[in-house]
Amino acid sequence: MAEVSTTKGISKGVVKLTVLLGISFAIILLFKPFATEEAYRAFPVIGSRVWVWIIAQLHLNFAAFVLGVPIFAVAMEFIGWRKSDERLDKIAHDFAKLFTVGYTITAILGTVLLISLPILYPKFMEHMMKILGPTWWLYIVVMYTETIIVAYYYYSWNQMKTEGKGKHVFLGLLVNLAGAALLLITSSWVGYMTTPGGVSEAGELVSRWDAIMTYMWLPLSLHRLVANVVFGAAIGAAYAAYRFTTSTSPEDKAYYDWMGYTAAMICIAAYFILPGIGYLLGVEIYAFNEQMGIQLMGGFFAWLWVMQAILMGLILFFINYYLWISLNKMPGGERYFKYVKLLYIFTLLGWAIWMTPHSVAVSLEEARRIGTYHPILGNLGVMASKNTATIVAMLATFYSYAIFRIANQEPTVPWAKTGTMVKAAVMIASFVGILWIGWYSYIVPAEFRVKVLSTIQFGLFFGVMIATLVIDKYLYKDAHIIGEPEWGKMPDRSQYALIGVTVTFTWLMSLLGYMRAGGRQYWHVYGIVKDTSPDAFLPTHGFASVVASITTILFFFVVAAVFWGIIKTEKVPEGGTS
Amino acid sequence: MKKGGFGKLVVLIIGLSVFYTYVGLYFLPQSESLPPVVIEIREGIEQDELLKIGEDILFGKGQCMVCHPNKPEPGMRSPAISGIGAVIAERVKNMDVNEEEFIFQALVDTKAYIPEGFAPIMPPSQKLLTEGELIAVSAFLQSKGSDVTISYPESLPTLRKLLGSKEKKAVVASVEIKKDISQEELLKIGKDMYDDKGGCIECHPAALDPDVEFPILPVLLSEVQKHADEKGSDVESFLFESLVNPGAYVAEGMDDIMPATQDELSPEEIIAVSAYIQSKGGKVTVSLDSLPKLTKEIEKAGGQ
Numbered sequence: 001m002a003e004v005s006t007t008k009g010i011s012k013g014v015v016k017l018t019v020l021l022g023i024s025f026a027i028i029l030l031f032k033p034f035a036t037e038e039a040y041r042a043f044p045v046i047g048s049r050v051w052v053w054i055i056a057q058l059h060l061n062f063a064a065f066v067l068g069v070p071i072f073a074v075a076m077e078f079i080g081w082r083k084s085d086e087r088l089d090k091i092a093h094d095f096a097k098l099f100t101v102g103y104t105i106t107a108i109l110g111t112v113l114l115i116s117l118p119i120l121y122p123k124f125m126e127h128m129m130k131i132l133g134p135t136w137w138l139y140i141v142v143m144y145t146e147t148i149i150v151a152y153y154y155y156s157w158n159q160m161k162t163e164g165k166g167k168h169v170f171l172g173l174l175v176n177l178a179g180a181a182l183l184l185i186t187s188s189w190v191g192y193m194t195t196p197g198g199v200s201e202a203g204e205l206v207s208r209w210d211a212i213m214t215y216m217w218l219p220l221s222l223h224r225l226v227a228n229v230v231f232g233a234a235i236g237a238a239y240a241a242y243r244f245t246t247s248t249s250p251e252d253k254a255y256y257d258w259m260g261y262t263a264a265m266i267c268i269a270a271y272f273i274l275p276g277i278g279y280l281l282g283v284e285i286y287a288f289n290e291q292m293g294i295q296l297m298g299g300f301f302a303w304l305w306v307m308q309a310i311l312m313g314l315i316l317f318f319i320n321y322y323l324w325i326s327l328n329k330m331p332g333g334e335r336y337f338k339y340v341k342l343l344y345i346f347t348l349l350g351w352a353i354w355m356t357p358h359s360v361a362v363s364l365e366e367a368r369r370i371g372t373y374h375p376i377l378g379n380l381g382v383m384a385s386k387n388t389a390t391i392v393a394m395l396a397t398f399y400s401y402a403i404f405r406i407a408n409q410e411p412t413v414p415w416a417k418t419g420t421m422v423k424a425a426v427m428i429a430s431f432v433g434i435l436w437i438g439w440y441s442y443i444v445p446a447e448f449r450v451k452v453l454s455t456i457q458f459g460l461f462f463g464v465m466i467a468t469l470v471i472d473k474y475l476y477k478d479a480h481i482i483g484e485p486e487w488g489k490m491p492d493r494s495q496y497a498l499i500g501v502t503v504t505f506t507w508l509m510s511l512l513g514y515m516r517a518g519g520r521q522y523w524h525v526y527g528i529v530k531d532t533s534p535d536a537f538l539p540t541h542g543f544a545s546v547v548a549s550i551t552t553i554l555f556f557f558v559v560a561a562v563f564w565g566i567i568k569t570e571k572v573p574e575g576g577t578s
Numbered sequence: 579m580k581k582g583g584f585g586k587l588v589v590l591i592i593g594l595s596v597f598y599t600y601v602g603l604y605f606l607p608q609s610e611s612l613p614p615v616v617i618e619i620r621e622g623i624e625q626d627e628l629l630k631i632g633e634d635i636l637f638g639k640g641q642c643m644v645c646h647p648n649k650p651e652p653g654m655r656s657p658a659i660s661g662i663g664a665v666i667a668e669r670v671k672n673m674d675v676n677e678e679e680f681i682f683q684a685l686v687d688t689k690a691y692i693p694e695g696f697a698p699i700m701p702p703s704q705k706l707l708t709e710g711e712l713i714a715v716s717a718f719l720q721s722k723g724s725d726v727t728i729s730y731p732e733s734l735p736t737l738r739k740l741l742g743s744k745e746k747k748a749v750v751a752s753v754e755i756k757k758d759i760s761q762e763e764l765l766k767i768g769k770d771m772y773d774d775k776g777g778c779i780e781c782h783p784a785a786l787d788p789d790v791e792f793p794i795l796p797v798l799l800s801e802v803q804k805h806a807d808e809k810g811s812d813v814e815s816f817l818f819e820s821l822v823n824p825g826a827y828v829a830e831g832m833d834d835i836m837p838a839t840q841d842e843l844s845p846e847e848i849i850a851v852s853a854y855i856q857s858k859g860g861k862v863t864v865s866l867d868s869l870p871k872l873t874k875e876i877e878k879a880g881g882q
Binding site: 123507 | 583602607608609611641773779784786
């Protein structure tokens with residue numbers, strides 16, 4: 001990409017943001033949304049709800065991307081700087097290129113949302129401004145701050161590459177801090193809508209801080225932060241996969257293969273943490289209102305959790321498939337082919353149980369006719385077995401990765417045999433422990449299972465992963481290298497698996513975003529501001545799936561345009577402008 | 579750059595999205611979740627019909643089955659519905675309450691009777707269900723192993739007694755209103771009383787609400803004005819009478835369900851609420867100087 005001066009880059013960013021905000025305020029003033037007695041206005045053809053649903057989800061997708069990618073881009077830049085690894089610096093720069101373009105699109109979509117909400121939902125937005133108005137002005141200040149830092153960070157990359165790298169990494173840290181501040185502010189809005197606090201029953205403000213610091217605020221922020229890393233890394237992996245499949249030179253193929261692998265492993269590592277944080281979020285929702293928690297987990301949305309399990313299991317299969325194929329590029333990798341079948345069976349079994357519904361009856365009439373629960377499958381559709389199955393499938397995926405890491409090495413330490421046996425013993429003991437807890441969870445009260453046994457089960461899962469990585473670190477110290485990884489020696493289908501991860505995760509984000517919002521049922525702000533619009537109902541799961549697909553396809557359409565733009569600018573000759 | 583990569587990418591993205599949509603459309607149950615509607619239960623309803631309504635509420639609007647399984651199962655979150663009437667009949671044998679009171683209490687004051695081994699997770703049912711609906715659910719629960727003694731409207735006094743005592747627990751202390759209070763402060767207290775302590779807003783919300791059939795706050799004063807004219811009374815006296823003796827004049831088509839305000843609010847607080855209602859539709863004439871007039875109305879109502 002041709003060089004643009006730092007000052008010019010910052011000016012461009014600030015001007016863009018100012019123009020977008022100016023347009024928003026001008027349109028909002030033109031429509032005078034708050035000077036009306038109407039609570040709702042209808043959006044043509046598709047209706048206000050579907051319009052806001054799609055725009056908000058697209059905005060959230062891009063926001064997740066631009067907040068998630070900088071986290072690991074800066075981490076890579078830092079490691080590349082300390083280890084003098086040019087390759088890591090290049091990949092970090094490539095990621096920075098992606099999120100810098102992503103910012104503009106996020107801002108444009110945010111502008112559309114900013115215009116839509118007060119015009120279509122004036123009374124609701126009036127309430128939100130009354131309760132959380134000052135946080136909105138803070139949001140604008142942080143947006144300007146972030147725009148300036150991001151532009152400075154990206155456009156000064158080459159300038160500060162040799163001198164002032166430490167300062168540049170620090171700038172990257174500031175990008176992330178500003179991103180975290182934006183995340184906290186926006187999560188406070190969603191948190192207030194779902195688990196409101198700080199207001200009287202009539203919706204009058206009692207304490208603004210309590211309206212911000214709701215039950216959902218911090219766990220939601222944490223969940224979003226980790227999900228953003230997963231999503232950002234998945235987009236990075238998809239970008240690398242696309243570049244891999246369209247590259248012709250072996251050097252490019254090798255580079256994009258490595259970039260795709262790195263991004264995919266960051267994605268899956270963060271993905272492993274998500275269920276645990278999701279659990280924490282669920283606990284907070286239950287603490288706020290049991291009925292909302294139950295409705296979300298076991299009521300109307302019960303079948304969408306089955307859908308979620310299908311999608312999450314598929315993500316694991318895509319990653320496993322990619323790692324199993326990757327063994328081919330590791331000299332000595334063929335020694336581990338025999339374990340692939342076993343890993344496949346464990347992942348498949350885990351996935352199958354994960355997606356088993358508790359009750360197969362879809363209506364009261366059907367429940368009366370065929371019974372609520374299947375005598376065998378009904379026992380698999382409960383949290384005791386699902387937690388266990390999830391962990392087993394994820395653990396199998398971890399072992400696919402652990403095998404790949406050491407596939408081209410042979411330990412040379414004198415205690416190699418003992419070390420390998422200890423590693424196997426840890427694996428078997430943990431596995432047995434996880435299964436035993438799964439069985440024991442059936443016969444204890446729900447509270448003990450949720451608060452104690454699930455924690456131990458997840459603890460064992462993380463424990464065995466950490467133990468394996470630590471043992472490997474010492475076991476493969478000064479190991480004999482059978483051959484260097486042959487980066488680029490991958491079939492195209494492996495790259496489509498990576499793109500499959502990204503598409504599936506995007507669809508999953510749409511689905512879970514809908515479920516989180518749907519948990520409020522017929523309330524804009526749960527228990528405080530009732531939704532009295534014609535859309536005050538939860539649509540069918542099929543309808544929600546259609547909207548999730550439309551959003552996903554639209555998102556990738558814009559992402560493709562971003563990729564295309566980046567590739568185009570790379571072709572601009574030296575001295576040209578981007 | 580190799581050709582054809584973009585086309586494959588498009589096919590993959592659309593193909594996966596279509597597949598997930600297919601699963602969503604054809605593998606998952608298709609029903610909508612509508613906002614709860616008030617189920618009409620008329621006086622003298624047949625027991626069979628009442629039980630049927632109770633069962634429907636249990637499975638639908640009440641969302642009871644989300645936690646309560648039909649039959650006992652390991653690790654269940656809440657007691658099973660099957661046989662619950664018999665369990666209750668057994669439990670009340672050593673208690674001072676009858677089955678009817680026990681069931682009502684368990685529904686409205688949900689932490690009162692938590693069976694051993696279960697956590698207090700149930701939300702108060704009166705937030706979701708009307709009095710008639712509560713009776714229907716209670717009758718259905720009782721029918722699961724015991725003789726049904728709960729009926730509508732015969733069981734209403736027992737339920738209302740419990741609801742009343744439950745409400746009273748939540749009543750906050752009286753607010754001190756000094757004689758030299760400014761009108762602005764008086765109106766502010768009036769708003770607090772209207773929204774919170776008095777609970778007026780639940781039946782007379784500030785804006786139109788399709789679930790509420792009573793006059794909303796902005797039109798309350800004009801309604802008072804209209805009925806005062808019909809009765810030949812002055813607005814202030816009629817307003818006080820409506821608050822402290824609401825049964826004295828019930829508008830056509832409305833039910834006599836409003837509680838007497840002096841049970842919850844002090845006379846000064848009633849003055850504040852009256853001023854607040856007046857402020858929503860005209861000139862505020864009510865002040866602490868109106869206390870003698872209010873006291874007269876309270877005495878007429880047979881109060882303190």
